Amino acid sequence: MPEVVIAAPWPLRAGTDMNNSKCPPVKKFPTEGERYQRLRALQEKFTLEFSHNPQFYVRAPGRVNLIGEHVDYCGYAVFPMAVEQDILIALATNDMGKLNVHNIDKDYPDFFCNVNNFEIHREQPAWFNYVLCGVRGIMDEGGIEGPLVGMDMLVGGNIPPSSGLSSSSALVCAAALAVAHAHGISLTKEKLAEICAHCETHIGTQGGGMDQAISFLATEDTAKVIEFNPLRSTSVTLPPGATFVVGNSLAPMNKAANSSFNCRVMECRLATQIMAQKAGLAWKMYQKLGDLQKVLGKSLPQMMTLVTDTFEARPYGKDEICELLRTTPEELDQITLSENTRHIQEFKLHDRALHVFSEAHRVWQFKRVCDEQNDTALEELGRLMLDSHRSTQLLYECSHPKLDTLVELSQGVSLGARLTGAGWGGCMVALVEEKSTEAYKKMLQDRYYSQEPAAQGRDMNSILFSSRPGSGACIFVE
Numbered sequence: 290m291p292e293v294v295i296a297a298p299w300p301l302r303a304g305t306d307m308n309n310s311k312c313p314p315v316k317k318f319p320t321e322g323e324r325y326q327r328l329r330a331l332q333e334k335f336t337l338e339f340s341h342n343p344q345f346y347v348r349a350p351g352r353v354n355l356i357g358e359h360v361d362y363c364g365y366a367v368f369p370m371a372v373e374q375d376i377l378i379a380l381a382t383n384d385m386g387k388l389n390v391h392n393i394d395k396d397y398p399d400f401f402c403n404v405n406n407f408e409i410h411r412e413q414p415a416w417f418n419y420v421l422c423g424v425r426g427i428m429d430e431g432g433i434e435g436p437l438v439g440m441d442m443l444v445g446g447n448i449p450p451s452s453g454l455s456s457s458s459a460l461v462c463a464a465a466l467a468v469a470h471a472h473g474i475s476l477t478k479e480k481l482a483e484i485c486a487h488c489e490t491h492i493g494t495q496g497g498g499m500d501q502a503i504s505f506l507a508t509e510d511t512a513k514v515i516e517f518n519p520l521r522s523t524s525v526t527l528p529p530g531a532t533f534v535v536g537n538s539l540a541p542m543n544k545a546a547n548s549s550f551n552c553r554v555m556e557c558r559l560a561t562q563i564m565a566q567k568a569g570l571a572w573k574m575y576q577k578l579g580d581l582q583k584v585l586g587k588s589l590p591q592m593m594t595l596v597t598d599t600f601e602a603r604p605y606g607k608d609e610i611c612e613l614l615r616t617t618p619e620e621l622d623q624i625t626l627s628e629n630t631r632h633i634q635e636f637k638l639h640d641r642a643l644h645v646f647s648e649a650h651r652v653w654q655f656k657r658v659c660d661e662q663n664d665t666a667l668e669e670l671g672r673l674m675l676d677s678h679r680s681t682q683l684l685y686e687c688s689h690p691k692l693d694t695l696v697e698l699s700q701g702v703s704l705g706a707r708l709t710g711a712g713w714g715g716c717m718v719a720l721v722e723e724k725s726t727e728a729y730k731k732m733l734q735d736r737y738y739s740q741e742p743a744a745q746g747r748d749m750n751s752i753l754f755s756s757r758p759g760s761g762a763c764i765f766v767e
C-alpha cells in the first residue's frame with residue numbers, strides 16, 4: 290500500500306513548507322504491513338515507558354553502496370541506493386528540559402541527560418552517542434533560536450549494525466530529523482544531509498557524507514549518483530533483468546572503535562599534500578584528492594599516472610613524509626592527522642591514492658553503462674563491481690577474509706560482487722540475474738552460511754536478501 294503524504298500538523302516557522310518535496314515528506318501513519326507493525330509496537334512501548342503518547346515518528350533508511358567505496362571523503366561521487374531496513378524514532382516533547390533516549394531493543398540501555406548540556410563520547414561510543422550527534426547537529430546548524438525543548442525518544446531499528454549498511458548514519462539522520470521537526474524547523478534534504486555528515490564526525494570518524502546524503506535524498510526504485518561540494522544527486526535507472534543481493538559476512542566491524550577507517554582518510558590526505566607540494570602548491574591548503582585534481586586540471590586516468598610517478602608502492606615513514614613536506618612531526622599532527630592517527634608511524638600512499646582515483650573513475654563508468662543500457666550492460670556492471678572489490682581488497686586493504694570468500698563463491702553464479710560500505714567485515718553486494726536469484730541464494734546458504742557459526746539460528750532474511758531501491762527519510766503522523 291503506498292504511503293500517503295499529508296499536510297504537516299506541527300506548528301512550523303513562517304515561510305516553511307513541510308510538504309515542499311525539497312524537505313523530507315510528512316506521511317500518514319501506514320495502515321498495514323511490516324512498517325505499520327513496527328510503528329505500532331513503538332507507539333505502545335513509548336506510551337508504556339513515558340506515560341504519554343508520541344507526537345510523531347521519523348524514519349531514516351540504511352543504504353547499500355553499489356560502487357564508489359572510500360571515495361566520498363576524497364570529494365568523489367558515490368553510487369548508493371537506500372534499503373528497506375531503517376531506524377524509526379517515536380518522539381514527544383517534555384517540559385523538564387530532559388533528553389530521554391530509550392530503545393525498543395533492551396540490549397541498548399536507556400540514557401538521559403540535560404537536553405542543552407551533554408558530551409559526545411568518541412572512545413567505543415555507546416549507541417546513544419549517535420542520537421546525541423543528531424541533536425547536536427540541529428542545535429548547532431539547524432537555525433533554532435534559544436535552548437532546545439526536552440524530548441522523549443524511543444528508537445527501533447532493523448539495519449544490521451556494523452555491517453556496512455549505515456546503521457549509525459541512519460540513527461544520526463533520524464535523530465536530527467526528529468529534533469528539527471519537534472522544534473518546528475523545516476530543512477531541505479540537502480541541508481539535513483550536510484548537517485548530519487558534519488555532526489556524525491563528533492563520534493570521531495571522518496566519513497565523507499554518502500550515508501547521510503542517501504538516507505535523505507533516496508527515491509523509490511532508483512539508485513543515485515551523489516556528488517559533493519555542492520551536494521547533488523542524480524537518479525539512475527538500473528538495467529532490467531538483474532537484482533542486487535546483499536549478503537552479510539557476519540564479521541562485524543565498528544569503525545568508531547579503532548583507527549583503521551581514519552588511517553585511510555589520513556593516507557589519502559597525506560598523498561594529496563605530497564602531490565600538491567610536488568606540484569609547487571601550498572600543501573597545507575589541500576585535504577582531498579578531488580580538490581587537488583581540480584586544481585591540476587587532470588583527468589582521473591592522468592591522476593593515476595601521477596600517483597605512480599610520485600610514489601613507490603611501499604609504506605612511507607612519518608619522518609620521511611615530514612621531509613617530503615618540509616615540516617615537523619608536531620606540525621603534521623596539528624595540520625593533517627586526526628587525534629586517533631597521530632600514533633601511526635607508517636602510511637601507504639601509492640596504493641591508497643591509486644584505489645581512490647581508479648574507484649572514482651569506475652563510478653562514472655558504472656553510470657555510463659546504466660545510461661546506455663546496451664546488450665552487455667549487466668556483464669559490464671558486474672565486471673566493474675569485481676574490479677572495485679579487488680581494489681578495496683588489494684590496494685585499500687579494507688576487506689576481510691570472510692568477505693573475500695563470499696565474493697569468490699559468487700564468481701560465475703553472479704555477474705559480479707564486492708564489499709559494500711567501509712569494509713573490514715560487514716556486507717557484500719552481488720549483481721545477480723533475476724532468474725538466478727534463488728539459485729544464487731541457495732548456493733550461498735549451502736556453501737557459506739550453513740558452515741558459518743554466527744548464522745545458526747538466525748533469520749536468514751535479515752542476513753541474505755535482495756533489495757530494491759527504497760525511499761528516503763520521512764515523518765509519520767497519526
Ligand code: ADP
Pocket residue numbers: 376392397414415416417419444445446447448449450451452453454455456457458460542543544545710
Ligand atoms: P554501520 O556500518 O552500520 O554504520 P557502525 O559501526 O558505524 O556501523 O555503527 C554501528 C553502531 O550504530 C552500533 O554499534 C550502535 O551503537 C549504533 N546502532 C545501529 N543500529 C542501532 C539501533 N537499532 N539501535 C541503537 N543503536 C544502533
Ligand code: NG1
Pocket residue numbers: 354357358359360361362452453454455456457458489494495496497498499500544709710711712
Ligand atoms: P559505513 O559503511 O556506514 O561505515 C563509511 C562512511 C562513508 C564512506 C564508507 C566507505 C561514515 C558515517 N560513513 O560507511 O562515508 O566513506 O565508509 O565508502 O563515516
